[in-house]
Amino acid sequence: MLEYVKQMAENMSYNFPDQSGHYGQFGGIYVAETLIPALDELRLEYEKAMQDPDFLAEFHHELKHYVGRPSPLYHARRWSELLGGAQIYLKREDLNHTGAHKVNNTIGQALLARRMGKKRVIAETGAGQHGVASATVAARYGLECVVYMGSEDVARQAPNVFRMKLLGATVVPVSSGSKTLKDAMNEAMRDWVTNVDSTYYIIGTCAGPHPYPQLVRDFQSVIGEECKVQCAEQLGRQPDAVVACVGGGSNAIGIFYPYIDVPGVRLIGVEAGGDGVETGRHAAPLTTHARPGVLHGQRVNLMQDENGQIIDTHSISAGLDYPGVGPEHCYLNEIKRAEYVAANDDEALAAFHDLCRYEGIIPALESSHALAHACKMAPTMSRDQIIVVNLSGRGDKDIPTIARLDGIEL
Amino acid sequence: MSRIQNAFSRLKAEGRQALIPYITAGDPTPAATVGLMHALVQGGADIIELGVPFTDPSADGPVIQRAAERALAHGTSLRKVIAMVAEFRQTNVETPVVLMGYANPVEAMGYEAFAAAAQAAGIDGLLTVDLPPEEASERVAVLKRFGIAPIFLLAPTTPASRAQAVAKLADGYVYYVSLKGVTGAANLDVANVAAKLTELRQHIQLPIGVGFGIRDAESARAVAAVADAVVIGSRIVQEVENGETGLAERLTNFLSGVRAAMDTARA
Numbered sequence: 001m002l003e004y005v006k007q008m009a010e011n012m013s014y015n016f017p018d019q020s021g022h023y024g025q026f027g028g029i030y031v032a033e034t035l036i037p038a039l040d041e042l043r044l045e046y047e048k049a050m051q052d053p054d055f056l057a058e059f060h061h062e063l064k065h066y067v068g069r070p071s072p073l074y075h076a077r078r079w080s081e082l083l084g085g086a087q088i089y090l091k092r093e094d095l096n097h098t099g100a101h102k103v104n105n106t107i108g109q110a111l112l113a114r115r116m117g118k119k120r121v122i123a124e125t126g127a128g129q130h131g132v133a134s135a136t137v138a139a140r141y142g143l144e145c146v147v148y149m150g151s152e153d154v155a156r157q158a159p160n161v162f163r164m165k166l167l168g169a170t171v172v173p174v175s176s177g178s179k180t181l182k183d184a185m186n187e188a189m190r191d192w193v194t195n196v197d198s199t200y201y202i203i204g205t206c207a208g209p210h211p212y213p214q215l216v217r218d219f220q221s222v223i224g225e226e227c228k229v230q231c232a233e234q235l236g237r238q239p240d241a242v243v244a245c246v247g248g249g250s251n252a253i254g255i256f257y258p259y260i261d262v263p264g265v266r267l268i269g270v271e272a273g274g275d276g277v278e279t280g281r282h283a284a285p286l287t288t289h290a291r292p293g294v295l296h297g298q299r300v301n302l303m304q305d306e307n308g309q310i311i312d313t314h315s316i317s318a319g320l321d322y323p324g325v326g327p328e329h330c331y332l333n334e335i336k337r338a339e340y341v342a343a344n345d346d347e348a349l350a351a352f353h354d355l356c357r358y359e360g361i362i363p364a365l366e367s368s369h370a371l372a373h374a375c376k377m378a379p380t381m382s383r384d385q386i387i388v389v390n391l392s393g394r395g396d397k398d399i400p401t402i403a404r405l406d407g408i409e410l
Numbered sequence: 411m412s413r414i415q416n417a418f419s420r421l422k423a424e425g426r427q428a429l430i431p432y433i434t435a436g437d438p439t440p441a442a443t444v445g446l447m448h449a450l451v452q453g454g455a456d457i458i459e460l461g462v463p464f465t466d467p468s469a470d471g472p473v474i475q476r477a478a479e480r481a482l483a484h485g486t487s488l489r490k491v492i493a494m495v496a497e498f499r500q501t502n503v504e505t506p507v508v509l510m511g512y513a514n515p516v517e518a519m520g521y522e523a524f525a526a527a528a529q530a531a532g533i534d535g536l537l538t539v540d541l542p543p544e545e546a547s548e549r550v551a552v553l554k555r556f557g558i559a560p561i562f563l564l565a566p567t568t569p570a571s572r573a574q575a576v577a578k579l580a581d582g583y584v585y586y587v588s589l590k591g592v593t594g595a596a597n598l599d600v601a602n603v604a605a606k607l608t609e610l611r612q613h614i615q616l617p618i619g620v621g622f623g624i625r626d627a628e629s630a631r632a633v634a635a636v637a638d639a640v641v642i643g644s645r646i647v648q649e650v651e652n653g654e655t656g657l658a659e660r661l662t663n664f665l666s667g668v669r670a671a672m673d674t675a676r677a
């Protein structure tokens with residue numbers, strides 16, 4: 001299974017992070033002293049696990065029998081026809097158990113937690129998908145689970161809050177700061193530093209201190225690996241462009257990573273444009289060339305004011321509402337191997353409705369940002385060109401939000 | 411000799427330990443900070459740790475989180491904190507001042523610009539919670555060039571090998587975090603602290619201060635019996651939060667009590 005990650009690392013000219021957990025000037029391990037030994041322990045355990053056939057076999061087994069992988073690569077034929085250009089294919093992470101790509105990562109990390117003898121896991125969540133995926137694997141492996149969630153997100157993602165509770169997790173609303181994902185992450189780090197001996201922190205995206213960005217990428221790379229095989233089998237070639245939404249960037253890096261060394265495949269990350277990047281009310285650090293800074297254990301492009309204070313973000317999708325972005329995306333942006341753009345709230349909403357109406361698929365609002373960009377690209381391309389969109393999750397959790405926008409209380 | 415070294419050698423000669431109170435700059439208002447610093451000195455502070463507020467204080471408990479929110483609401487920035495110290499220095503040239511906070515405000519200003527401004531203002535040290543030795547060496551070199559002591563944290567989880575790495579970079583003193591947790595936690599175990607300090611002293615020649623969980627004269631005295639310095643943060647910030655009426659006097663009185671207890675610690 002993760003054989004492929006090893007093989008790729010050996011064969012690729014691109015080989016990051018370096019020994020010290022950096023991706024060029026990005027990444028690193030900017031945390032309080034108390035956590036450093038825990039991160040060292042995690043790194044060593046992860047390296048061992050990656051060499052352990054039993055660990056890899058179990059991960060693979062779980063992805064197949066519990067998650068339902070491989071996820072299909074689906075030709076959105078009617079929508080492509082409507083747009084009148086490139087053919088759009090959807091990598092259906094929405095069909096995974098729990099309804100998003102997040103579970104690929106939580107299974108990997110929960111297996112690590114179990115290996116390390118930790119009986120308690122904690123997680124931060126924005127949209128609630130990572131919280132649900134963490135609560136799910138905690139139930140599956142018999143671990144205690146506490147999920148931190150910004151109080152604003154608790155309000156706008158009510159179905160997922162209840163889902164986590166059903167799964168036996170404790171959901172702790174966080175009402176400090178901007179009351180969203182970054183504040184949930186602060187609170188999770190406070191819990192971790194307090195309970196570091198007993199607790200494993202399952203970070204939900206390819207962000208945070210080393211080795212998290214690396215191990216989340218490796219667990220999520222199953223998306224891109226499958227996609228490569230499916231493209232070869234179904235299309236006889238690789239796509240012209242791969243498009244994915246970027247919050248912290250885990251679904252995007254999962255599908256990008258196996259393509260980094262494949263020439264001719266454009267990699268496009270779509271950030272949350274909120275009200276429009278020109279309004280300042282967005283969550284698009286790469287699109288707006290935000291300066292590098294340090295937050296949550298990593299050096300990354302960061303939305304901040306001139307005094308280094310973090311700026312509040314705005315997005316219709318809770319899962320993209322983060323002022324930073326994982327260090328590997330910052331690096332891919334800097335070396336220009338991947339491109340980063342933004343889609344606004346209303347563009348994402350339009351794409352959301354398109355996919356419902358033309359393909360019978362209700363996408364997550366996060367994924368709708370990637371769809372919105374595909375929608376702009378496709379008409380500029382020819383009919384024999386191919387765009388793969390990572391459909392990172394399904395939209396059931398967003399139905400109350402959409403209904404509210406239409407003036408309907410469910 | 412630097413102000414920090416002076417303070418510790420004077421105390422050592424007297425057989426006493428340093429008292430290091432923490433307040434967040436700009437809390438409750440930027441105008442109040444310099445006066446509160448003088449009040450702390452009057453109560454017996456040997457060194458002042460002045461917090462630089464940050465939007466995302468992920469190593470702080472609720473009390474210091476709220477202090478940062480109050481300070482930021484009044485527009486407190488790193489540059490303004492530096493200016494506060496310059497003002498403090500107009501009437502106090504002796505008491506060392508260490509800025510304490512998170513990496514990003516310093517990153518945003520740039521280490522070179524920060525260190526130059528800090529030196530000019532009479533700042534003596536910088537403690538950045540989220541800058542471990544792994545990421546620190548180039549930044550520390552800049553600080554030292556401008557005479558700013560890099561203060562590092564050590565924790566109950568720190569193994570001997572890391573203490574050696576810290577010893578190579580650190581200056582002024584090192585700060586031992588007495589417990590696994592955030593600021594304001596209250597589960598201090600002095601016997602544990604004593605054992606760990608004995609271990610750390612095999613690798614660290616600098617004075618070792620102990621903070622987190624020290625709330626009153628009693629716990630300060632217990633810690634002073636084993637450490638070179640006692641750091642008190644949340645308890646003082648709590649006093650600030652309790653209201654501005656008579657605040658300077660309340661801080662002075664609180665510290666005087668702590669000071670008196672500490673001075674009997676090794677009697």
Ligand SMILES: Cc1ncc(COP(=O)(O)O)c(C=O)c1O
Nearest residue numbers: 129205247248249250251319393
């Ligand atoms: C469906 C879905 N897609 C994307 C994201 C954004 O995360 P990432 O950028 O790590 O893929 C989330 C986060 O909650 C999500 O739920």
